[in-house]
Amino acid sequence: MQAGAFVTGSMEYLRAPFVHNIKPGQRVLILTDTAHDPRVWQVVQSTLCELGAEATVALFERRPADYYDPPSAVIEAMMKSDVNVLLASTGMLHCPANFDAMAAGIPAICMDGGMTLEMFQSGAVTEDMKQVAVRKHYVSKNVFGDDPKECRVTSAYGTEFTYSVDGRITRPPLPGDDFDPYRIINFAKDENRPGNNLLYYLFPTGEFNVAPVEGSANGKLVIDLTMHHLGRLYTPIELTVKDGRVVSIDGGPEARILKDYLEAYGDDNAYMCPAEASVGVNAKAVIRGIQREDKNIMGTLHFGLGTNVDVGGTVKSNIHMDGVILHPTLYVDGEKKIDGGRFLVPIEG
Incomplete structure (x- = not known):
């Protein structure tokens, strides 16, 4: 991204997971790094503030590989948050620090892995997420x-x-009439995938x-x-x-x-x-x-x-x-x- 680049286009899809999961007054920590497009975390922070959350950005040097923990000060902050937003250029959903946070009942909204602002405006994020859940069920049932x-x-x-x-x-259940395609998922309860205290929303899925x-x-x-x-x-x-x-x-x-x-x-x-x-x-x-x-x-x-x-x-x-x-x-x-x-x-x- 060039310095001074503008935020353009609709933020409808980027906002959806936060609108469906964040409540006023919640402490939300945004984890991001210096290799990531800063426009994304800026839009996320603005959205969280609009929703009444207490949003904090933790900005650090890029980790050497996926699953590597953020710096120790950030790990401590993750355990004092109500929700952690993973927005780094490397994947942190399954790093030890986030496993510990999920085990403590602190969910994650995962948007990491180097997603660009444009990827939040087109492509996979625009899919009907309820239909994705339907397909997961039938891949289990009919493919396997x-x-x-x-x-x-x-x-x-x-x-x-x-x-x-x-x-x-495993066989995820078919989504019912009350299915919310953007809510944080307890995988043991909601998708019949036990173990490891998985508590997160992955976007896109x-x-x-x-x-x-x-x-x-x-x-x-x-x-x-x-x-x-x-x-x-x-x-x-x-x-x-x-x-x-x-x-x-x-x-x-x-x-x-x-x-x-x-x-x-x-x-x-x-x-x-x-x-x-x-x-x-x-x-x-x-x-x-x-x-x-x-x-x-x-x-x-x-x-x-x-x-x-x-x-x-x-x-x-x-x-x-x-x-x-x-x-x-x-x-x-x-x-x-x-x-x-x-x-x-x-x-x-």
Whole structure:
């Protein structure tokens, strides 16, 4: 963003999560960093003040990777807040500090991962969020079914990958007439996803989360669209996975960057794969070259490295990195359910 850039366009979508969740007098902490577009936190703070909240901005240097904690002074402030707004250029939803805050009953409104002001005005945020909830239910019911065991994924770039989902598929309920698509979610209660005191609203949303059985994956996984921290990929990244661990990373420049990144900021568990194998269900999401939106694109699959306790697994790591396949083909127990990014079963209800 150039210095002196103006705020333009409608703020309707950016305001929605705050209008639905924030009450007058609440203490709201906005976490952001020096790498983020300042127009966004300025609009957020103005909105919170308009709603009568006591809004404070915590501005700090960019963290080196997703899931890294903010500075210690900010961590202390998070525990004294009524709501934490995560608006950093790196993902902080599942950093240890926010897990502690959620465990204490302090919810988060998550808008982090480098979203631009323009991303709050078009694309994924404009989707009917109730319909996203409907699709999550039917992806569970019709794509995976009642007792799925194994998934196989292929793609035009050479993906040939299998993993177990035995006991790992949750089923979010269909939204009722009183469903509020913008309210903070208690995932154990509202989406049948127990564990880890998950208490947040993710904006935009648009993915059906799956945490495959640890150690079950084998084959070649080729990420072809976008990867955390790398952005839009110009050359695919080939991950060779054996018994749930990445054993080699091959490809062009982006593959080298990923190797170096994992060595610098990862740990032993950062090579666990797939930490996540989730399905995109947002029909308004578009290719941005920013993983935060791209992974929501309808019919995509994104696969994670590292931590997965947040999506129903058991692995904790310093980091979590998602990579997106744009046109995957997915087989569940031998039956093709997604063909080149196109659903072969109904997911609209």
